[in-house]
Amino acid sequence: MTIERIHSTDRMSRIVTHNGTVYLCGQTAGQAEWDIAEQTRQCLGKIEALLSEANSSKEMILSVTIYIRDMKDFAAMNAIWDEWVSDLPKPARACVEARMARPEILVEMSVIAAQV
Structure with missing residues (x-):
């Protein structure tokens, strides 16, 4: 059973793969000048890039947990x-x-996906 950790630091790994499953750390895009819509777009772009690097894609996402700073931005x-x-x-x-x-x-997303 192999666990691969990609882009690791002393604190965490951006990508972990195990047994055909990809786990991404929370993705943010916290530029003060960006509103919730732009931060969401940027997070999703980062997710797509990391999934591609891990031999997966957005079509293979199993689960997403979204953390939002204020529910007024939910819509x-x-x-x-x-x-x-x-x-x-x-x-x-x-x-x-x-x-x-x-x-x-304003937003952070954590993703679990299957590998292709």
């Missing part, structure tokens, strides 16, 4: 999310309001 975040998954099989998903590590972070 705007969902508008971008819904467009991104419009032609995909829908993954399991949870969305919770959470305090973020830095105030400029």
Whole structure:
């Protein structure tokens, strides 16, 4: 049984693969000048790139946990999310309001996906 850890630091790995499953660390895009829509777009772009690197794709996402700083942004975040998954099989998903590590972070997404 092999566990592969990619882009590891002393604290974490950005990607972990095990037994045909890909685990991504939480993806953020916390630029102070970006609104929730742009941060959501940027997070999704990072997710696609990391999944590709791990021999997976957004079509293979099994589960996503979305952390949002303020539920007032829920509809705007969902508008971008819904467009991104419009032609995909829908993954399991949870969305919770959470305090973020830095105030400029409005959204964070953690993904589990199958490998191709």
